[in-house]
Amino acid sequence: MRLLRRPAFGLLGQVVAILLITLLIEFGASTILYERASGFAVRDDEANRLAEHLVISRRLLAERPPQGRSTMAAELTTDRYALTWSPTPHPTPRIAPALDEMQRQVLEWEPSLQNANLQLRLLSPGRRSVVTGGMQLADGSWVYFRTLAPIGGISFAAERIALALIPAIALMVLAGVALRRSFRPLRMLAAAADRVGHGAVEPVEVDGPGEVRRVISAFNDMQERIRALIAGRTQALAAVGHDLRTPLARLHLRTEALPRDDTREAILHDVAEMEAMITSLLAFLGGAEPEAPSMVDLAVLCETVIDDAADRGADAVYEGPDHLELRVRRLSIKRAMTNLVENALHYGNSVTLTLAREGTGVVIRVVDDGPGIPEDKLREVLEPFVRLDPARGRDTVGFGLGLSIVAKAVADEGGTLTLSNRAEGGLEACISLPDTQRHSDTQ
Structure with a gap:
């Protein structure tokens, strides 16, 4: 009795699964890296814009007398940045993390702000992240600012990931069809191997990659050798059975001519036993055509x-x-x-x-x-x-x-x-x- 357990996945399924997992990881990682790079690009552009706005605002406010600077700060407020002027410094919120990298980008873009005591912080009111900060004018007064729109960040939008995965899924379908075609010779080989010993010998068509073709050729040769071996054994058994039955038949006829006594009955019993043994042996070993x-x-x-x-x-x-x-x-x-x-x-x-x-x-x-x-x-x-x-x-x-x-x-x-x-x-x-x-x- 053979105990066979069907595998959870066939060879085709395993290869497709491996390719699918690999492509999913590759496209997912590529999408995340792309979004991350986009986020850094948005931050760099935000730093450049902020640097230009701060340089212009600092120059214009410095030219105005103190009593007109509040009005000028309101005029310098745009849809992206809000500005206020204060003669004295305001306390910096301690819970707001410093934006050292963005501050470095602003100073590299506008070196004239090096002596402005520039400070940048990140505030997150609700679910929005905005940049706030301040810079000092030459007379010691301060200009405070903040971004009105949330700063750009990493986007994990499902739409972008889905769009990136569509080509991967299409490629996987095409790869699955191609792999199924490539594994067809292996399926034919498995079916032929399962038929061995249950009928006529049917050679498998030699097809597929080089390694598979060699396996199929070796299987066909093995199948032919087995067929020749069984045919030779069957022919030998039939010949032996015929040769043994001929003298047994003659012995049976000669025994019939003997007088009826115990010796005659014993001989007939032995002849019948030998015939039964030959019949059972040929039946077990397959001495006839299937x-x-x-x-x-x-x-x-x-x-x-x-x-x-x-x-x-x-x-x-x-x-x-x-x-x-x-x-x-x-x-x-x-x-x-x-x-x-x-x-x-x-x-x-x-x-x-x-x-x-x-x-x-x-x-x-x-x-x-x-x-x-x-x-x-x-x-x-x-x-x-x-x-x-x-x-x-x-x-x-x-x-x-x-x-x-x-x-x-x-x-x-x-x-x-x-x-x-x-x-x-x-x-x-x-x-x-x-x-x-x-x-x-x-x-």
């Missing part, structure tokens, strides 16, 4: 197996519908059910075969009244060449491949075989087969 699935009436097939056992005098009963069709390998499933019924009759006195639909599949149960199997041996008994004769109480014929053949036939159909001991005694063999045709029709 059988193709087809629509089979399982109910009729089950009744046929039970009728054959009942004709031999066995206590065999079938319980189930009159008809139930399923796409399976007919000979393989019939051999599996025959092995289970024969196994049940070999170790018990009666057998009951039931057939029913359960959920999205079909369940076949073969129940006997024999001694059962020890709990710690239920899984081991499904292995090839394992015989538990002491536990079952009788000698068996063959290599111990009966249940292994059943497990292989069920696995080829995508089903499961489960063995369990019944509380009232005996063994229950349960075959669960998926009904893929019915499931697809209901989708």
Whole structure:
């Protein structure tokens, strides 16, 4: 039984996610840096304008007599800057941080303000940030000013970030389409690898990047070697089976001519046992061409197996519908059910075969009244060449491949075989087969 866990993301999804995260980080960082640079540019322009306004205002106020300077300061007030004149200094607000960098820019732009005792502060009334400050005139009086509009800063406007991300998203869509096309050979390779051992060999088209093409070529070569190996083994098994059956048939005919005594019966029993061993070995190793699935009436097939056992005098009963069709390998499933019924009759006195639909599949149960199997041996008994004769109480014929053949036939159909001991005694063999045709029709 294979335990497979589907990955959260495929290779294409992981590559697209990595590219998307990288582009998001790049465009987001670029947008922030652009906005930050714009903010610094606005501050530099604000410092230049403020320097020009202060130089002009200081010169004009210095030319006026003290009694007319308040009026002149009001006239110098614009829609960007408000000015007031005071003969004495006003206390500087301590909570307002100093704008040392902006003050340096103003003094570099207008060196004549070096001796004006210029002071700049940042005030934030409410959510607005304005520049306020003062400078001293030659007679010791002061000119105070403030910006009327908020100063420029860093803008994290969602619109700008969205506009910056639109090209990234478009590129990601194009990249996803291109990557999907590039990964198509890998998907074909995975599908072909999953088909290995379940049908005819189908070479994969060599396509894609150089590394992928080499992998596909190596896979095609490996697939062909496996096919040749299986074909050679199948041919060898068929030849061995034929060569062994020929002398056995001659031995059987010669034994029939012997007088009827214990020696003759012992020889016939040994010949029958050897034929059974060859048949079971070829069935397990696949000594014939692989059988193709087809629509089979399982109910009729089950009744046929039970009728054959009942004709031999066995206590065999079938319980189930009159008809139930399923796409399976007919000979393989019939051999599996025959092995289970024969196994049940070999170790018990009666057998009951039931057939029913359960959920999205079909369940076949073969129940006997024999001694059962020890709990710690239920899984081991499904292995090839394992015989538990002491536990079952009788000698068996063959290599111990009966249940292994059943497990292989069920696995080829995508089903499961489960063995369990019944509380009232005996063994229950349960075959669960998926009904893929019915499931697809209901989708």
